[in-house]
Amino acid sequence: MKKAKTLYGKMVDFKLYGIVLVAMTGFLYLGAVMPIEGKSELGTKILLITSSAFIAASALFFTVSRKYHQSLMKSEEGIQLLHQKLNRK
Numbered sequence: 001m002k003k004a005k006t007l008y009g010k011m012v013d014f015k016l017y018g019i020v021l022v023a024m025t026g027f028l029y030l031g032a033v034m035p036i037e038g039k040s041e042l043g044t045k046i047l048l049i050t051s052s053a054f055i056a057a058s059a060l061f062f063t064v065s066r067k068y069h070q071s072l073m074k075s076e077e078g079i080q081l082l083h084q085k086l087n088r089k
Helices: 002-033 041-074 076-088
Strands: none
Touching: 002 041, 002 076, 041 076
């Protein structure tokens, strides 16, 4: 059961990392597209590149979270743990 709890914790952590990066991407993108006086072309490019990198990292984190979920679904303990957590909500 300890392994299942560890996998569940990692799954939730990576999902939260992905959510945080998506939120950060929204703010960076807004900073890139909003017309602000004194903003340079280089600054806009840096914001867009960083936004793209964060989206890619977010996709990676969601993929890793999904792999952990699939690992949990393969074990009986993992399935029980997922049902416990689902029924609490």
